[in-house]
Amino acid sequence: MTQHNTDVVVIGGGYAGVMAANRLAPHAxxxxxxxxxxxxxxIRLHQLVxxxxxxxxDYAAVLAGSVRLVVDGAERIDAATRTVTLSSGDRLRYDYLIYAVGSTGTVPAAVPGAAxxxxxxGELEQxxxxxxxxxxxxxSAPLVVVGGGLTGIEAATEFAEAGRPVTLVTDVLGPSLADSGRRSIAKRLRKLAVTVIEGSAVxxxxADGxxxxxGREVAAAVTVWTAGFGVPGLAAASGLSTDRLGRLLTDETLTSISDPRILGAGDAVSPSDAPWRMSCQAxxxxxxxxxxxxxxxxxGEDPAAVNHAMAGQCISLGRxxxxxxxxxxxxxPRRWYIGGRTGALVKEQVCRYTLKWMRGEADKPGSYTWKKNPRRGQVAVAMPVR
Structure with a gap:
């Protein structure tokens, strides 16, 4: 099937956006x-730091050559006219739009001094x-990492392995992990001399801590904030229905409940108000x-309900x-885990394969597959396309 008269605009060039663009490239x-x-x-930003x-x-390494790349921001989506207004002032017309803007690193305004x-x-520029x-x-200067989720753990261990004194402050260390995986990470943190303060909020x-x-004070030349993520406000600003975090609300076919020509994918989408964990795995x-x-x-076919299974959580603990x-x-989480040097090899392979999977989809659209989740078998009620 070739539909060269169909225009698709994908907003967002991350994992979801590139995968969607590559799959659609031969057809639109x-x-x-x-x-x-x-x-x-x-997933390597802590390594950049x-x-x-x-x-x-390079986009040439992951994106199909027929996809037109526009380096610009998206300011507004006008569903009525099917256009996207860009930061440059240009406007793009679409027949279908895929909203894949990803997530952002956030700092809570309610915490004095945090901003x-x-x-x-959480973002490249950050x-x-x-x-x-x-x-x-x-x-030799002390660092504080706020947040004991996967990002905080990866950042703390990366900094500590480089010889920096690190204190990790969190309510719970690795809340998404099983007790066995949490113990494995705690052991590595102790080996790297990371001080972990649990059960505490900042x-x-x-400036100095x-x-x-x-009431306790913890000294820090630099405070790194990893507690929480947000999403761009483009969907809400464009009048599209969103959840409380600002993710695009869709049905089980990933179609916006506000407009049948708009689809969502990645961190910034909430199918049936039940989003997957923010991750490249999803x-x-x-x-x-x-x-x-x-x-x-x-x-002219009925789209399938979204369905994929998660496999686990990959955490780097230094190199x-x-x-x-x-x-x-x-x-x-299950009680099983792989740790130590083998765990590091698994993590590195996963990082490399994310690029390989996108490149594979560019070279052979439709080749990327995933495991299904039999527990998410909801029947999709698709909106009529007008």
């Missing part, structure tokens, strides 16, 4: 809109800013499935160790 005129000229490996990876790849003195790490700051700070961030909820199949919905409609936490298909 695809334009990918992204504010950066290179693909960002978000530590100085052992640049966390970017002024802390450094988030990581680059932190790397520049650390280049001016002696290796009440204030200062943080103040905890119980973004890749979501991107492919959003493309499948478009292809089904072009063929010499890692933990792979096995999970059930619904992303709940």
């Amino acid at each position: 005129n695809v334009t990918l809109v992204n504010p950066r000229p290179a693909f960002v490996e978000r 530590a100085g052992n990876d640049d966390a970017v790849a 002024e003195f802390s450094y988030p790490i 990581a680059q800013r932190l790397a520049t700051r650390l280049a001016d700070v002696p290796v 009440a204030e961030v200062r 943080v103040v905890l909820g119980d 973004a890749l199949p979501l991107g492919a499935q959003a493309a499948n919905t478009v292809l089904a409609r072009l063929a 010499k160790a890692g933990t792979f936490q096995f999970a059930n298909v619904d992303d709940t």
Whole structure:
């Protein structure tokens, strides 16, 4: 099937957006809109800060050659006229739009000093800013990492392995992990001499450290904030229905409940208000499935309900160790894990394969596959396309 008279605009050039664009490339005129000229490996941003990876790849290495790349921001989606207004002032017309804007690193405005003195790490520019700051700070100077999720753990261990004294402040260490995986990570943190303060919230961030909820003060030349992620406000600003975080609300075919010509994929989508965990593990199949919905409609067929299984959580613990936490298909953790150097090898292979899978889809559209989740078998009620 070839539909050269169909225009598809993909907003967002991350894992989901690239996968969707590649799958659609032979069937439509695809334009990918992204504010950066290179693909960002978000799962390596902590390495960028530590100085052992640049966390970017050439789009030529992951994107189909027939996809038109527009390096620009998207300011507004006008569903009524099927146009996207760009930061440059240009406008793009579409027959279908795939909303794959990803997620953002956030700092809570409610915590005094957090916006002024802390450094988030969830986006390329944020990581680059932190790397520049650390280049001016002696290796012996103390760091505080706020947040004990996967990003906080990876950042803390990367910095500690580089010889920096690190304190990790969190309510719970590795809340998404099983007790076995959590113990594995705690052991690695102890080996790297990372001080872990659990059960504490940061009440204030200062230029020279943080103040905890119980009044304790922890010195820090730099405070790194990894507690929480947000999403861009484009969908809400464009009048599309979103969840409380701002993710695009869709049905089970990834079709926006506001407009049948708009599909969502990746971190910024909430199918049936039950989103997957923000991760490239979810973004890749979501991107492919959003493309499948478009292809089904072009063929006059009913699109399938979104369905994919999660396999686990991959955590790097510096360059010499890692933990792979096995999970059930619904992303709940199992008690089994792979740790140590083998865990590090698994993590590195996963990082490399994300690029390989996208490149494979560019070379042979439709080749990327994923495991299904039998527990997510909802029947899709697709909106009529007008």
